[in-house]
Amino acid sequence: MRKTLAVTALVVAVPLLAACTENKDSSDGAADGGDARALTVESSDDACTVSAGEAPAGTLTFDVTNTGSQVTEFYLLGEDGLRIVSEVENIGPNLNREMTVNAPAGKYFTACKPGMKGEGIRADFTVTESDEAPEVTADEQQLIDQAVANYAAYVQDQSDQLLIKTTEFTDLYKSGDDEGARALYADARTHWERIETVAESFGDLDPMMDAREADLEPGQKWTGWHLIEKDLWPQRAENYTPLTPEERATYADDLLANTQTLDDRVQDLTYTIDQIANGSRGLLEEVATGKVTGEEEYWSRTDLWDFQANVDGARVGYEGLKPILEQKDPELATELDTRFADLQALLDEQREGDGFKTYDQLTPDQVKQLSDAVNALSEPLSQLTASVLS
Numbered sequence: 001m002r003k004t005l006a007v008t009a010l011v012v013a014v015p016l017l018a019a020c021t022e023n024k025d026s027s028d029g030a031a032d033g034g035d036a037r038a039l040t041v042e043s044s045d046d047a048c049t050v051s052a053g054e055a056p057a058g059t060l061t062f063d064v065t066n067t068g069s070q071v072t073e074f075y076l077l078g079e080d081g082l083r084i085v086s087e088v089e090n091i092g093p094n095l096n097r098e099m100t101v102n103a104p105a106g107k108y109f110t111a112c113k114p115g116m117k118g119e120g121i122r123a124d125f126t127v128t129e130s131d132e133a134p135e136v137t138a139d140e141q142q143l144i145d146q147a148v149a150n151y152a153a154y155v156q157d158q159s160d161q162l163l164i165k166t167t168e169f170t171d172l173y174k175s176g177d178d179e180g181a182r183a184l185y186a187d188a189r190t191h192w193e194r195i196e197t198v199a200e201s202f203g204d205l206d207p208m209m210d211a212r213e214a215d216l217e218p219g220q221k222w223t224g225w226h227l228i229e230k231d232l233w234p235q236r237a238e239n240y241t242p243l244t245p246e247e248r249a250t251y252a253d254d255l256l257a258n259t260q261t262l263d264d265r266v267q268d269l270t271y272t273i274d275q276i277a278n279g280s281r282g283l284l285e286e287v288a289t290g291k292v293t294g295e296e297e298y299w300s301r302t303d304l305w306d307f308q309a310n311v312d313g314a315r316v317g318y319e320g321l322k323p324i325l326e327q328k329d330p331e332l333a334t335e336l337d338t339r340f341a342d343l344q345a346l347l348d349e350q351r352e353g354d355g356f357k358t359y360d361q362l363t364p365d366q367v368k369q370l371s372d373a374v375n376a377l378s379e380p381l382s383q384l385t386a387s388v389l390s
Helices: 138-172 177-194 195-198 205-208 225-232 245-266 271-290 305-326 331-347 365-383 382-390
Strands: 019-023 038-045 047-050 053-054 058-066 072-077 082-090 097-101 106-114 121-128
Touching: 019 121, 019 177, 019 331, 038 072, 038 271, 047 106, 053 072, 058 072, 058 082, 072 097, 072 245, 082 097, 097 382, 106 177, 121 245, 138 177, 138 245, 138 271, 138 305, 177 225, 195 205, 195 225, 195 305, 205 245, 225 245, 245 382, 271 305, 271 365, 271 382, 305 331, 305 365, 331 365, 331 382
Parallel strands: 019 047, 038 058, 053 121
Antiparallel strands: 038 047, 058 097, 072 082, 072 106, 106 121
16 A cells, blocks of 8 residues: 545545646547547646546546656546545656546546645546447346446455454454464455455545555654554564554554444445456556565565455456456457466465465565566556446
8 A cells, every 4th residue: 555645534625736737628629639538638746737627428538648757646536536436556757557437427536646645636527418328238237237246245245354354453462462463464454455446445544544654644643554563563663662552552443443434335335347447457556566566564574465465356356347358358358367377376486384475585586577477467457447348
């Protein structure tokens, strides 16, 4: 986790950054001169320029180019400024990425986030009513309904298991059983990592539960998993003062309360196939930006558990959509099957007992092999959303 989207769960007005933000008037035309659903985004260090301020409902494509000096992200946010409808991350300088999303009519925000910190440079965005919805056959709708139902059940199951394991973990931690808490830490985190992109869509919960110390904003209070992780594995910290029993109880209870809130929220969530596809892509991006680099679990070195869990979640999302993809783009389905299998084979080589080797046991060559396999999977996985919506 590296996001620090600082928002609250209440529907409140979100202050915009005092920076150059421009969504061009829709009369300027679409990005390619004809398709009003194809938009371009230019993200610089201090501006976020979208080629139009509105588009008709349907499948929208945002082609995001980073003209700045920092790695950036682009978001489509719901009307409350809190809900992440879709996102594309880790766009380096002079690079571009596409984001495809099926957006119904309504009010939204677009947001670029130079440096991948803060609330982002935001502007209003409107999706207008349209009667040009693509036709869906009865057979295809049945596949869509099944994929959505299966994914919802999967998220609910993982959230339920997360709540159970977090309860056990916080009880051990509060009682002073550090050995027991350390033994359960990676296993409990697995259930978070499998549904990380869903959890991140709640912008208020994610920074409170999964913020890393290195990613804290100035003045941001540190809470959640990684604060407790540091207290359990302080060996790499300089001049560390252990938390008192009272502090342990405070932070443990806070983590458990937020986990309960997350579990309550996901029970009523509904999904669309583009959300599932984008979530799979997002989980692979989490691997690329945190797990394969060893930055996520800095203190415990349990990054490979997180790595596997992100891959699990991405694979489950893809496999739910695979029957649809096999009808629309069978070659892409075959390639994704191969790439997932190749990556899993490399991960299996690092297993040790019921878990994995710690990250510090990996050689540079092993890290590179894993990184190359993630990159090889990421490229075809980035095509999944557009393919299932075509």
